[in-house]
Amino acid sequence: MPQSPDITSDFLVIGGGIAGLSFALKAAAIGSVAVLAKAGSADANTSYAQGGIASVWSVDDSFESHVEDTLRAGAGLCNRAAVEAIVRDGPEVVRELIRLGTRFTRVTEGNEHEYDLGREGGHSHRRVLHAQDLTGQEIMRALWEAVRTTPNIRFYDEHLAIDLLIENRSRPDARCWGSYALDRRSGAIRKFRARFTLLATGGAGKVYLYTTNPDIASGDGVAMAYRAGVPIGNMEFYQFHPTCLYHPEAKSFLISEALRGEGAILKLPGGEPFMKRYSPDAELAPRDIVARAIDSEMKRLGLDCVYLDLSHRGADFIRRRFPNIYTRCASLGIDITREPIPVVPAAHYMCGGVVTDLSARTALPGLYAAGEVAMTGLHGANRLASNSLLEAAVMARRAFIDVAERMAARSAAAPPSFPDWNPGRAIRSDERVLVTQSWDEIRRLMWNYVGIVRTDRRLERARRRLALLREEIHSYYWDHLIDSDLVELRNLVVVAELIVRSAIYRKSSRGLHYNLDHLESDDERWLHDTIIRD
Numbered sequence: 388m389p390q391s392p393d394i395t396s397d398f399l400v401i402g403g404g405i406a407g408l409s410f411a412l413k414a415a416a417i418g419s420v421a422v423l424a425k426a427g428s429a430d431a432n433t434s435y436a437q438g439g440i441a442s443v444w445s446v447d448d449s450f451e452s453h454v455e456d457t458l459r460a461g462a463g464l465c466n467r468a469a470v471e472a473i474v475r476d477g478p479e480v481v482r483e484l485i486r487l488g489t490r491f492t493r494v495t496e497g498n499e500h501e502y503d504l505g506r507e508g509g510h511s512h513r514r515v516l517h518a519q520d521l522t523g524q525e526i527m528r529a530l531w532e533a534v535r536t537t538p539n540i541r542f543y544d545e546h547l548a549i550d551l552l553i554e555n556r557s558r559p560d561a562r563c564w565g566s567y568a569l570d571r572r573s574g575a576i577r578k579f580r581a582r583f584t585l586l587a588t589g590g591a592g593k594v595y596l597y598t599t600n601p602d603i604a605s606g607d608g609v610a611m612a613y614r615a616g617v618p619i620g621n622m623e624f625y626q627f628h629p630t631c632l633y634h635p636e637a638k639s640f641l642i643s644e645a646l647r648g649e650g651a652i653l654k655l656p657g658g659e660p661f662m663k664r665y666s667p668d669a670e671l672a673p674r675d676i677v678a679r680a681i682d683s684e685m686k687r688l689g690l691d692c693v694y695l696d697l698s699h700r701g702a703d704f705i706r707r708r709f710p711n712i713y714t715r716c717a718s719l720g721i722d723i724t725r726e727p728i729p730v731v732p733a734a735h736y737m738c739g740g741v742v743t744d745l746s747a748r749t750a751l752p753g754l755y756a757a758g759e760v761a762m763t764g765l766h767g768a769n770r771l772a773s774n775s776l777l778e779a780a781v782m783a784r785r786a787f788i789d790v791a792e793r794m795a796a797r798s799a800a801a802p803p804s805f806p807d808w809n810p811g812r813a814i815r816s817d818e819r820v821l822v823t824q825s826w827d828e829i830r831r832l833m834w835n836y837v838g839i840v841r842t843d844r845r846l847e848r849a850r851r852r853l854a855l856l857r858e859e860i861h862s863y864y865w866d867h868l869i870d871s872d873l874v875e876l877r878n879l880v881v882v883a884e885l886i887v888r889s890a891i892y893r894k895s896s897r898g899l900h901y902n903l904d905h906l907e908s909d910d911e912r913w914l915h916d917t918i919i920r921d
């Protein structure tokens with residue numbers, strides 16, 4: 388297997404979404420930055436965000452209100468200090484995004500200097516800044532224009548981080564100094580050495596059969612950190628988006644929460660609304676309640692999908708407010724100004740992840756984590772809509788403040804040398820079917836046994852199947868020369884097991900974790916995080 392010379396920089400950023408790029412732009416002011424992205428520059432969850440970024444912006448709103456809404460959604464498991472810190476930093480990071488050139492949608496009637504604030508489920512005020520329904524794309528455009536003109540940043544696309552470079556592994560003075568990464572174009576494995584490493588690899592939606600996430604979301608950061616002995620928290624809380632477009636030609640197309648915020652109604656095939664039966668907030672109930680309601684109606688009536696109807700808001704409004712969704716649906720023959728949209732729930736957001744403090748530090752010195760890969764305590768047992776872009780931008784900024792202090796205090800030496808990647812006796816794989824079959828099995832069993840509604844028996848079944856798959860994948864991994872599918876598969880099974888172990892551990896229902904055998908939330912015994920460490 389070819390090796391290439393080491394790349395050495397002050398900062399290594401693994402991931403090129405909002406968390407990684409926000410951090411890289413700041414860090415470039417004080418040192419050299421290498422950014423790795425395992426696919427192209429736009430292949431990130433961030434590019435897909437539609438609804439927007441939540442932040443206290445209008446004079447009618449308050450930090451207290453945003454904090455309370457976040458705590459309510461989190462069902463008792465949010466860390467109040469994290470919620471307050473992240474909510475209070477919100478307006479500043481939004482201003483930074485605007486200074487970078489992000490063009491959020493403005494109010495056109497009345498005052499064109501004011502930003503249009505969307506309202507989403509679980510928020511008691513309008514506080515979601517958005518760029519029509521293409522917020523993520525617009526943020527990425529602005530970040531990218533800045534990255535391109537920043538000389539201290541080198542971007543390595545098609546570079547897949549495999550495992551962290553750790554000095555003195557298993558000893559109390561263990562430290563992270565970067566990562567091995569596979570150059571997917573040449574097949575070479577390179578060492579990226581750095582004083583500080585930021586994991587910003589996003590979520591893990593690909594662990595489920597149906598997901599709103601793009602293909603990059605295989606939980607690599609969580610798996611790498613776990614193998615490095617870093618604590619991983621609250622993996623049982625996986626958020627399912629209630630409304631993904633149901634159409635044979637549409638792969639993972641999200642129908643934004645903002646439609647329900649603007650009055651869209653969920654209906655059965657006969658046109659009967661049903662959300663009032665599940666929550667007094669009806670369509671504006673938090674996502675987990677809406678997803679479970681849809682799941683329950685689909686199972687009760689044997690439906691393939693339900694319908695989301697916004698047609699009563701009029702064609703002009705719909706085309707102006709939701710141009711992306713309107714156009715995508717129209718391309719599939721669905722005119723959302725006149726007819727309801729067929730929708731199903733799909734895996735959407737990982738509330739748990741690599742445990743960090745409020746400076747984005749993990750338990751492993753030298754290693755930071757920000758964005759969806761991290762667990763800061765903001766989301767607790769359930770994420771409030773549009774709080775994730777906020778968290779990613781805020782925590783990237785906080786990580787930077789911490790590393791800047793350390794750089795100024797010269798507390799990080801230059802990285803030591805590490806051995807080249809050792810392929811051992813590995814041979815080229817000639818049976819791809821073994822990899823694709825394991826991928827399919829994991830995703831399907833996670834969907835069927837560890838989805839929106841869980842039971843002890845299904846979880847136990849998933850645990851046994853995954854243990855077997857892990858053994859097979861492990862031996863296949865070490866016997867064969869690695870490629871990106873194999874690296875991702877090895878990570879996927881780790882993440883799946885972490886979700887299942889956490890779900891089995893929590894013998895109560897709370898937030899996104901709903902187990903029919905333990906419906907009570909039992910605050911006395913279960914008001915704590917689930918933390919797993921290798």
Ligand SMILES: Cc1cc2nc3c(=O)[nH]c(=O)nc-3n(C[C@H](O)[C@H](O)[C@H](O)COP(=O)(O)OP(=O)(O)OC[C@H]3O[C@@H](n4cnc5c(N)ncnc54)[C@H](O)[C@@H]3O)c2cc1C
Nearest residue numbers: 402403404405406425432433438439548589758759773776
């Ligand atoms: C359809 C959709 C709609 C959403 N809408 C909203 C919304 O309206 N508001 C909101 O707040 N949130 C929303 N979210 C969630 C939000 O977009 C994400 O949580 C957020 O963008 C995550 O940002 P990130 O920087 O952590 O990761 P990402 O943007 O996912 O970036 C991850 C990066 O890591 C790279 N990477 C991954 N693994 C590796 C590896 N092994 N080696 C090298 N690189 C790697 C990827 O290539 C990518 O560049 C939405 C998500 C989806 C999928």
